Amino acid sequence: MPSVCFYFQVHQPFRLRHYTVFDKSGNYFDEFKNASICRKVANKCYLPSNRLLLKMIRRYEGRFKVSFSITGVVIEQFQKYCPEVISTFDALAETGCVEFIAETYYHSLSFLYSRNEFFEQIQKHIELMQKLWGQTPRIFRNTELIYNNQLAETIEAMNQFDAVITEGADRILGHRNANFVYRPPNCKHLKLLLKNYSLSDDIAFRFSNRGWEEWPLDAPKFARWIDQINGCGHTVNLFMDYETFGEHQWEDTGIFDFMYHLPEYILRHPDNNFMTPSEVVRTYPVMDVVDVPHVISWADMERDLSAWLGNAMQSNALHEVYKMEKLVKQTQDPQIIEDWRKLLTSDHFYYMCTKYFSDGDVHKYFNPYESPYDSYINYMNVLNHLRERCKQVLTQQTVSEQAS
Amino acid sequence: MKVFMLGWEFPPYISGGLGTACHGLTKALSDLGVKITFVLPKPIETQTPTHVQMLTPQHCRASKTVTQTTETSQELKNVQFHTVSSPLQPYTTPQQYQKRLEEIIRQKQLLSSQSQQMLDQWLEQEIEGLSVGPGQYSGDMYTEVHRYAAAAVRLALQQEFDVIHAHDWMTYPAGIAVAAVTGKPLVVHVHSTEFDRSGEHVNQMIYDIERRGIHAAAKVIAVSYLTRNILMTRYGALGEKIEVIYNGVEPEDSNRISAQQVGIRSDEKIVLFLGRITMQKGPEYFLMAARKVLEEMENVKFVMAGSGDMMHRIIEMAAQMGIGHKVLFTGFLRGEDVNRVYQMADLYVMPSVSEPFGIAPLEALNHDVPVIISKQSGVAEVLTHVLKVDFWDIQEMANKIIAVLKYPPLQMTLREHGNFEVRKLKWSGAAKKCLKVYQEVTQVAV
Numbered sequence: 001m002p003s004v005c006f007y008f009q010v011h012q013p014f015r016l017r018h019y020t021v022f023d024k025s026g027n028y029f030d031e032f033k034n035a036s037i038c039r040k041v042a043n044k045c046y047l048p049s050n051r052l053l054l055k056m057i058r059r060y061e062g063r064f065k066v067s068f069s070i071t072g073v074v075i076e077q078f079q080k081y082c083p084e085v086i087s088t089f090d091a092l093a094e095t096g097c098v099e100f101i102a103e104t105y106y107h108s109l110s111f112l113y114s115r116n117e118f119f120e121q122i123q124k125h126i127e128l129m130q131k132l133w134g135q136t137p138r139i140f141r142n143t144e145l146i147y148n149n150q151l152a153e154t155i156e157a158m159n160q161f162d163a164v165i166t167e168g169a170d171r172i173l174g175h176r177n178a179n180f181v182y183r184p185p186n187c188k189h190l191k192l193l194l195k196n197y198s199l200s201d202d203i204a205f206r207f208s209n210r211g212w213e214e215w216p217l218d219a220p221k222f223a224r225w226i227d228q229i230n231g232c233g234h235t236v237n238l239f240m241d242y243e244t245f246g247e248h249q250w251e252d253t254g255i256f257d258f259m260y261h262l263p264e265y266i267l268r269h270p271d272n273n274f275m276t277p278s279e280v281v282r283t284y285p286v287m288d289v290v291d292v293p294h295v296i297s298w299a300d301m302e303r304d305l306s307a308w309l310g311n312a313m314q315s316n317a318l319h320e321v322y323k324m325e326k327l328v329k330q331t332q333d334p335q336i337i338e339d340w341r342k343l344l345t346s347d348h349f350y351y352m353c354t355k356y357f358s359d360g361d362v363h364k365y366f367n368p369y370e371s372p373y374d375s376y377i378n379y380m381n382v383l384n385h386l387r388e389r390c391k392q393v394l395t396q397q398t399v400s401e402q403a404s
Numbered sequence: 405m406k407v408f409m410l411g412w413e414f415p416p417y418i419s420g421g422l423g424t425a426c427h428g429l430t431k432a433l434s435d436l437g438v439k440i441t442f443v444l445p446k447p448i449e450t451q452t453p454t455h456v457q458m459l460t461p462q463h464c465r466a467s468k469t470v471t472q473t474t475e476t477s478q479e480l481k482n483v484q485f486h487t488v489s490s491p492l493q494p495y496t497t498p499q500q501y502q503k504r505l506e507e508i509i510r511q512k513q514l515l516s517s518q519s520q521q522m523l524d525q526w527l528e529q530e531i532e533g534l535s536v537g538p539g540q541y542s543g544d545m546y547t548e549v550h551r552y553a554a555a556a557v558r559l560a561l562q563q564e565f566d567v568i569h570a571h572d573w574m575t576y577p578a579g580i581a582v583a584a585v586t587g588k589p590l591v592v593h594v595h596s597t598e599f600d601r602s603g604e605h606v607n608q609m610i611y612d613i614e615r616r617g618i619h620a621a622a623k624v625i626a627v628s629y630l631t632r633n634i635l636m637t638r639y640g641a642l643g644e645k646i647e648v649i650y651n652g653v654e655p656e657d658s659n660r661i662s663a664q665q666v667g668i669r670s671d672e673k674i675v676l677f678l679g680r681i682t683m684q685k686g687p688e689y690f691l692m693a694a695r696k697v698l699e700e701m702e703n704v705k706f707v708m709a710g711s712g713d714m715m716h717r718i719i720e721m722a723a724q725m726g727i728g729h730k731v732l733f734t735g736f737l738r739g740e741d742v743n744r745v746y747q748m749a750d751l752y753v754m755p756s757v758s759e760p761f762g763i764a765p766l767e768a769l770n771h772d773v774p775v776i777i778s779k780q781s782g783v784a785e786v787l788t789h790v791l792k793v794d795f796w797d798i799q800e801m802a803n804k805i806i807a808v809l810k811y812p813p814l815q816m817t818l819r820e821h822g823n824f825e826v827r828k829l830k831w832s833g834a835a836k837k838c839l840k841v842y843q844e845v846t847q848v849a850v
Contacts, residue, residue: 377803
């Protein structure tokens with residue numbers, strides 16, 4: 001009786017503009033580029049996919065359900081550049097078949113560097129979900145599914161969440177599979193939902209790969225794979241980037257048709273159904289404890305932090321930006337704080353990754369830079385300017401204090 | 405496989421990348437068991453080593469000897485060197501030149517009538533060209549190039565080989581002549597074109613020689629796709645005839661940096677320009693970027709190692725900009741001095757306006773020096789762990805120079821990955837491709 005649990009990640013960073021050491025302006029972000037990418041992806045993916053999901057939810061009369069994690073930074077961009085996307089999410093929220101998941105508002109790595117900032121960003125994101133769609137998320141996913149035991153403990157201590165989502169990496173599961181609800185060690189009520197990376201990636205990465213032995217993948221075939229889980233799993237967690245639909249896999253690959261017909265075939269088996277993460281957590285018991293002493297993520301083959309922390313530039317940039325937290329918050333200048341927070345978005349560090357650079361591979365998706373080195377230089381120039389701004393504001397404040 | 409190779413310079417008598425490339429390639433070919441006869445003009449030591457300088461007749465010691473076989477060095481076990489002194493007096497008239505050549509040709513009895521005819525045609529064209537287009541200085545070079553050609557033909561008649569390999573335009577007439585006389589296939593290796601060296605102000609005579617060489621060749625080797633494109637668009641060469649073979653670099657013994665030398669370094673950062681100070685290498689862009697860098701940073705020195713026809717102008721320019729005290733000129737460096745200057749440098753910048761390949765950045769990376777190269781260089785096609793700028797984008801060049809000097813993690817990452825990457829670019833790879841080209845042309849010829 002596997003329940004199929006879809007969760008889609010929606011995110012676009014505020015990309016920086018070209019910023020040299022000679023630039024002295026406080027405009028760090030590339031309005032034009034961000035607007036055009038946002039509109040482009042909206043037209044290719046967000047809008048058609050949302051319309052499709054709406055159609056499916058209506059067609060299956062509440063039996064088809066999905067969940068989303070939508071970052072604060074992408075919502076800000078929707079509001080600014082294509083508000084119609086928000087309207088379609090509104091419509092989805094009203095169906096009652098869509099659950100919204102919490103994460104850090106700025107899609108940041110703050111869990112690793114500043115607990116304080118981590119909590120603030122989660123609260124900010126929860127408030128946004130409440131304001132927009134009247135939902136208080138009960139499920140948490142950390143940026144890029146970065147996770148370890150400590151994250152689970154931290155989340156449980158917040159007393160706001162029922163479960164955490166992370167990658168079903170082989171090395172944490174051992175002989176077990178990802179199709180059950182688990183529990184982190186040292187946690188009393190918090191549960192763990194693990195991504196079935198094999199079936200998720202069949203859709204997200206391999207769907208249009210003609211070299212793949214299973215190509216072409218159609219709904220009956222995928223439903224058969226789901227049926228096969230019957231007896232050795234409660235839930236199939238299909239977690240992927242929402243951009244899979246129409247952007248990573250173009251419309252002409254048939255991805256939308258695949259999706260539209262999928263529920264039909266999955267629901268043919270009477271034991272199958274669709275659930276949101278909260279329903280999965282409510283319905284199924286914890287089967288075992290999964291111990292994750294080391295940090296995992298859903299990135300690349302390594303499924304570790306090396307995409308953001310793999311070289312000296314990345315660790316330096318991260319270290320420098322979090323070192324500024326105190327200074328930034330001292331200024332109490334909302335613009336400075338917002339700019340700084342937008343710099344925390346993990347994509348900035350992803351662009352600095354040298355791992356696959358020579359092969360010209362994966363990390364290319366809407367990467368505005370020609371090389372990881374260019375991205376580091378740009379980032380550090382912006383950071384230096386922001387630091388100067390902070391100092392300037394603080395000196396002005398002390399001067400005016402002394403004067404009064 | 406036996407190769408009759410025509411070169412113009414060879415270490416230690418070099419003025420630029422061509423000699424280094426010939427050395428690296430012949431060594432690697434020799435390791436593959438290819439037998440090479442390397443023909444070279446008599447080495448002439450000069451203070452200001454540009455190709456033009458090397459060609460001036462007053463430097464050429466005229467002698468009666470036509471060829472002279474030099475000792476084969478240890479590391480180049482399959483390479484035989486022949487240096488060619490002037491077979492003719494400088495400023496020979498075309499008539500004398502032709503007479504001499506005809507005499508040379510008569511020595512070879514086995515000439516087929518066809519190749520005889522081709523040779524006659526060639527000579528006719530050459531002499532026509534000489535009488536029609538007397539450029540300012542073309543007389544010297546022209547004579548020298550053809551003197552070399554004549555000597556090469558004479559030498560070729562005494563040698564056994566399968567293929568002719570000519571490096572750059574100075575040797576193309578020789579290559580064409582040898583091919584015509586012997587009927588062996590000609591491979592022309594383009595290390596640079598007249599458009600790289602002179603921009604749009606090309607020397608018509610050199611262009612003509614290059615064009616003729618490229619069209620006469622059975623196969624053309626270009627050092628980059630950048631060069632291949634120039635050959636296709638500017639010389640009307642067919643794409644399928646051109647094989648791109650990137651240059652390599654010889655692995656450097658990294659233990660050679662002695663602690664003492666490192667200890668000498670002051671707290672000042674050193675940014676290095678190393679190359680001929682000529683229009684092609686973009687020295688003025690280096691200076692303009694330097695001025696911008698100095699607006700932001702104090703403790704930097706800019707070292708310009710090399711010489712060339714723009715040297716005086718560049719020195720004056722530095723003075724006019726008021727940064728004369730921050731820019732050091734070393735003149736042309738060789739051997740150990742080159743290693744030393746790399747060891748001192750924190751950053752190497754190659755702002756070339758047009759660079760067919762550019763071996764120097766590979767050498768810099770070999771010495772653990774991070775590198776900024778212009779996007780207008782062939783080497784930009786093979787290197788990923790370097791910083792790239794448009795040569796004219798002074799602001800961006802300065803931005804990147806400052807970043808490398810200011811952020812140690814950037815320097816560290818560039819160095820680490822760059823050094824690793826450069827180790828993959830070996831001459832052995834180039835030599836293998838080169839051998840494949842030889843095999844192709846000899847098969848067609850048979």
